[in-house]
Amino acid sequence: MSSTIPSPAVSVNTALFPEDSSGIETLSWDNVASFFPIKQRRAYLNNASIGALSTPVIAAVNHFMEDVRDNGRNHYPEWCDYADRNIKSRIARLIGADRSEIAFVKNTTEGLVHVANGFPWKEGDNVILADIEYPSNVYCWMKLAARGVSIRWVKNRDGRILVDDIRAQIDDRTRMVSLSAVQFSNGFRQDLAATSALCAEHGVYLNLDAIQWVGALEMDVRALGVHFMSLGGHKWMLAPIGTGFFYCRKEVLDVLDPPSVGYHSVDSTEDHMEYVLEYRRDAGRFEEALANFTGLWGMDAAVRIQLALGAARIERHILALTDYAIEGLLKKNYRIVSSRRAGERSGNLSFRHPTGDAVEITQRLREAGVDLAVRGGNLRISPSYYNDVTDIDRLLEALPFA
Numbered sequence: 001m002s003s004t005i006p007s008p009a010v011s012v013n014t015a016l017f018p019e020d021s022s023g024i025e026t027l028s029w030d031n032v033a034s035f036f037p038i039k040q041r042r043a044y045l046n047n048a049s050i051g052a053l054s055t056p057v058i059a060a061v062n063h064f065m066e067d068v069r070d071n072g073r074n075h076y077p078e079w080c081d082y083a084d085r086n087i088k089s090r091i092a093r094l095i096g097a098d099r100s101e102i103a104f105v106k107n108t109t110e111g112l113v114h115v116a117n118g119f120p121w122k123e124g125d126n127v128i129l130a131d132i133e134y135p136s137n138v139y140c141w142m143k144l145a146a147r148g149v150s151i152r153w154v155k156n157r158d159g160r161i162l163v164d165d166i167r168a169q170i171d172d173r174t175r176m177v178s179l180s181a182v183q184f185s186n187g188f189r190q191d192l193a194a195t196s197a198l199c200a201e202h203g204v205y206l207n208l209d210a211i212q213w214v215g216a217l218e219m220d221v222r223a224l225g226v227h228f229m230s231l232g233g234h235k236w237m238l239a240p241i242g243t244g245f246f247y248c249r250k251e252v253l254d255v256l257d258p259p260s261v262g263y264h265s266v267d268s269t270e271d272h273m274e275y276v277l278e279y280r281r282d283a284g285r286f287e288e289a290l291a292n293f294t295g296l297w298g299m300d301a302a303v304r305i306q307l308a309l310g311a312a313r314i315e316r317h318i319l320a321l322t323d324y325a326i327e328g329l330l331k332k333n334y335r336i337v338s339s340r341r342a343g344e345r346s347g348n349l350s351f352r353h354p355t356g357d358a359v360e361i362t363q364r365l366r367e368a369g370v371d372l373a374v375r376g377g378n379l380r381i382s383p384s385y386y387n388d389v390t391d392i393d394r395l396l397e398a399l400p401f402a
Contacts, residue, residue, distance in 0.1 A: 023035070024304050024308060027056070027305060032305075032385060033387075035056060035305075035386070037055065038052040039052075041369070043370045043387075043390075044371045044391070045371060045381040045387065045391060045392075046371045047235060047238065047383065047387075048184065048216075048236065048382030049373050050235065051234060051235050052238060052384075053239075053298070054301070054386070056301045056302075056305060057239065057301045060297040060300060061294055061298040064293055065294060079293050080291075083296055084099075085099075087300045090304060090307060091303055094214070094303055094307060095219045095229075096220035097221050097222060098250060100281075100283065101249060101250050102247060103283040103286040104287055105244045105286075106232075106243070106244060106292065107244050108136055108210075108211045109140070112140050112178070112209060112230050113259065114230075114258065115228045116141055116144060116178075118256035118257050119256060121148075121149045123147065123148030123149075124148055124173050125148070125150075125173050125174075126149065126150045127141050127175065127176040127177070127178055128153075128169050128176070129152075129153060129154065130183070132159065133179070133180055133209075134180060134184045137179075152174065153169075159185070159337070159339065160339055161179065161188065161190060163198055166195065170198075170202050174202065176204060176205045176207055177198075177205070179208060180208070180209045180210075180211075181208045182210075182212035182346040182348060183348075184348070184375065185350065185376045186339070186350045186375075187345065187346040187347070187348030187349055187380070188339055188346070189213075189217070189339075189343065192224045199225070205252070206227050206228075208230070209230060209231070210230065210231045211231040213236075213346070214236065215235065215236025215238065215314075216314065216384070217315045217318075217346060218312045218315050219311070221249070226247070227248075228247065228252075228256075229246070230246050231244055231245065233295075233299045236347065237299065237303070238384060239295070239301075239302035240294075240295040242292050242295045243295040244299075246283065248286070253282070256286075258279065260288045261288050264289050264290070265285050265286070265287065266285075317385055318383055321388070321392055322349040324392050325349055325383075325395070325396070326340070326349065329396070329399075332396065332399055332402060334354075334399070335351060336349075336351050337350040337378045347382050347383065350375065351378065351381075352378050352379065353379070353400070355402070356400060356402070358377055361379060362379065364398065368398035369398075370395050370398050
């Protein structure tokens with residue numbers, strides 16, 4: 001992919017990229033559920049694990065596959081250009097970034113590894129983590145012990161990660177705070193504004209695992225002062241497995257030395273015989289080789305749906321559904337595990353039967369056509385924008401009384 005950043009106005013070859021052929025142009029809040037076949041069969045409330053796919057996403061994937069079927073690699077230059085110009089532009093709009101700050105990745109872990117392995121660590125440095133992180137945001141930092149880098153753990157307080165507790169762990173050798181924007185196990189929503197301000201105060205970089213935030217909650221990386229952010233597309237983005245993106249703030253692009261490089265990390269001709277290791281001038285330097293174009297076409301459709309519906313309205317819709325669920329769960333005597341404090345709620349809602357086994361309850365629900373997850377011994381629902389109160393009602397009807 002070229003690292004040249006063209007003007008925002010981009011013409012599209014509709015024969016190759018029929019951007020309105022999947023029906024997204026007709027999508028609205030009134031009919032969005034009809035674009036998700038699973039909605040007709042099940043109350044699928046497990047989008048924080050693997051999100052259900054829509055017909056526009058499937059159509060976009062199929063369109064790319066048909067192009068390769070009929071034309072082989074003949075449109076490869078156009079694929080690269082379209083991905084760099086159009087897809088990255090839309091992703092950037094979704095999170096408040098510039099497209100030059102976006103790189104494609106296969107999953108959240110790949111982006112986190114870009115930061116962990118590309119940062120200029122010195123022996124004695126430390127990184128701050130929460131003690132309830134998803135393993136992807138733990139193991140890449142643990143591996144740095146061989147380079148003399150240590151982890152300073154922030155202990156959660158009943159599932160909450162407090163900014164003051166992060167502050168207490170920072171010292172003059174702290175280089176990075178790496179956190180999940182939303183904790184996977186209980187849905188705790190980090191105060192990113194206060195966390196970012198703390199990092200800025202101490203000259204520390206802020207790195208986010210945002211897979212449980214973006215797609216469910218509104219995000220503005222520039223306003224929040226985020227330095228690095230990674231997420232896979234297969235959860236709240238409702239995009240194909242094996243897709244995702246990495247955000248690297250342009251002002252800190254040169255802080256990281258790409259840990260894995262290849263022919264897509266540099267500007268070169270398709271002759272491939274010019275061996276000059278000069279990185280691309282944008283975040284594309286982190287894309288070492290051929291991108292998953294098939295998946296990216298699907299992710300692009302998923303992003304376009306998000307933009308059509310609006311991130312702020314998606315957030316309001318999801319939080320309204322979890323509000324409705326909380327009301328019903330309390331009537332059935334379930335204990336709400338997730339924080340209910342203002343600013344700490346997310347799309348993930350965890351709850352517990354006081355005596356029942358979560359795995360057994362989950363199996364009972366699945367047989368009733370209701371899908372959720374078990375995390376930390378708790379039941380967890382994660383409704384998306386295509387879900388509605390009928391899905392929550394189906395959940396509540398199938399749950400045993402406590």
